[in-house]
Amino acid sequence: MAHLNILKNSALLMLSLSLLTGCKNESDKKEQTAVTAEEQQEKGLKDYYSDYFPIGVAVGPGTVQGESAELLKKEFNSITPENVMKMGPIHPEQDRFNWEQADAIANFARENDLMMRGHALVWHQQTGDWIFEAEDGGKVSKEELLSRMKTHIDSVVSRYKGTIYAWDVVNEAIADDSTQFLRKSEWYDIAGEDFIIKAFEYARAADPDAKLYYNDYNAIIPEKRDRIYKLLKMLVDRDVPIDGVGIQGHWSIYGPSEEELRKALDMYSSLGLEVQITELDVSIYPWEKEQRDRRPDESDEFTPELEQKQLEAYDMFFRVFRDYKDVLSSVTFWNLSDQYSWLDYYPVEGRKNYPLLFDEDMQRKKAYFKVVDFQEEKE
Template sequence: MKNRITNLSFLLLCTLLLFSCKSNNEEKEENAAIASAEKSEEKGLKDYYDGYFPIGVAVAPRSLEGQSKELILEQFNSMTPENVMKMGEIHPEQNRYYWEAADKIAEFAREHDMKMRGHALVWHQQTGDWIFKAEDGGQVSKEELLQRMKTHIDSVVSRYKGTIYAWDVVNEAISDNPEEFLRNSPWYEIAGEDFLVKAFEYAHEADPEAKLFYNDYNAVIPEKRERIYKLLKLLKDKGAPIDGVGIQAHWSIFDPSEKDLREAIDKYSSLGLDVQITELDVSLYPWEKERRELREGESDEFTPEMEQRQIESYDMFFKVFRDYKDVLTGVTFWNVSDNYSWLDHYPVEGRKNYPLLFDENYEPKKAYWKVVEFDEKN
């Protein structure tokens, strides 16, 4: 009798343990399903702005790994290579191309069904000196320069045809001197205005489906806005196949004003061109063009006052962007998070900046929530 009771007790204990294990497993599975469902319902910038415009980000190959990769896939649906498609990087010598880094970004875009912008075909910086030099060491002729430019554009644009939907064809051709019109770069010095028109013609020939943009900084400042408008109209009048203008949007908590921003978008779109915000960040410091050293006693603390001004700036900028959703065809941030920004090195090397919507740990900042919490009816 005693053995029977012992056996029954043992069986009862086993049954209870089995039920307990099953309950725990079911609970774990249920919690995992809930967590998965919650994650699938999480929205990123691209989701909040679905129906408005694509939300892009400038990337380097290293951006496509770890936390940065996760954030890109969660928040963005468009990408721009920050540096690796610039002529000096992708075409360092006349008969040598370096495709590996650009190919990696293009493959990532295809794999994850993301839009991709190309940046930039013709620029006065980050351009190998070889393109301007003749075999005898002197300056190359206009005819040879245009032929070299065509070869470069044909090679690069054709390689990414079908992956890149828009190109910054010419970058920053306007002079920084308000008394001048075009920048006196080697391009202009050798080929005059023809280099501008030909760049767009060559890009269109290489990929007739790609959208072609002129891209520049300080494009909202009234005096430079007028000169950029003059260039865009010149290109249109000469029959250049230009589709849009890129406003670089390296802005700050100090400017631009809402009035200047709206007037710039109105001005450019009046030519029938698409407008894109191509390189958005909001610096904590006033605009400086020239590089300089960090001054003694100069702080790079992200103060509560700076944070609040940045929140207000981002709020205003995106309110304007939403108002122009029928004109704007893309908004792209320049870098992924405050963990790294080109503004950590320019114009002051080593002065930490915090210009983006995600902090150094890839977490949304208060400005992020201001940007995404809006009434979709307004």
């Protein structure tokens, strides 16, 4: 009987130790889970993608202040000025520059150790009319236009030398009309294709260390992709100082397809150029090019169905981006949150869009968590 009592007592002791150990393990698991959740809350997009490429965002003067600035610093490690460095805003008259807002954004980048892209030196829109007009009211000569363009590029690029690591030198020079090659613009009408070549040459001379990019939209759509490729190949073959191509990712839940995206990345990188996604947002509406009025029966509700489709689109895009991490040198979102997007005004004025990873309250959307949920892939 004594032996039985000893065995019973030993069994009870072992059971008690087992229960205590189990409770401790559960407690440890809960603590580890809590720590992991806390760590995840502290991490931003830039941290999740630190082994892949920098994650950037387009900013305005208001974005680098207050609550939005804090979100920016937490989530991103690169910025692009949305408007203030375009020729019209920064150089409105031949002998006058507006440096204040551009300087504020550049100072913010320096103070917070952020990479900075410059956007954009030469574009057919947001360009002061003065650059094309002669003193007699007619059009300037090709020589005069190129001289004025050089002065602009020298002034702007030199001012931000050492802060801006990459420039969109020429923006959207390919025609939307598939029957044409280069876009009909005053740049092209006066200077022909030389305005593109000279813009890159002037930018290289102004800052030999900056990366120089050609930037365009619909760069994934096959027929325009092929014409962009043709332009890039021409520049490379002529030894024009170009380092990369910027793909404006103004996409939607309806496209592009994975196959189209991969094909474009393969084609552009085959030229030995870096590739960046420069203006990423994912609209919940089908693509429309022309400005139009909002229809009376047109809804702009962000339904669960649209939310799911957007999540799936972002998931696919970033899966492809990760596969091409050796090709892509940056991914930049075009605006910070759904609180403000240029797509709220174009192509339909006043129609709310929800194209980004942060909602109108600057909180992470479901698509955000899908974009960063790739731990198994890394392991």
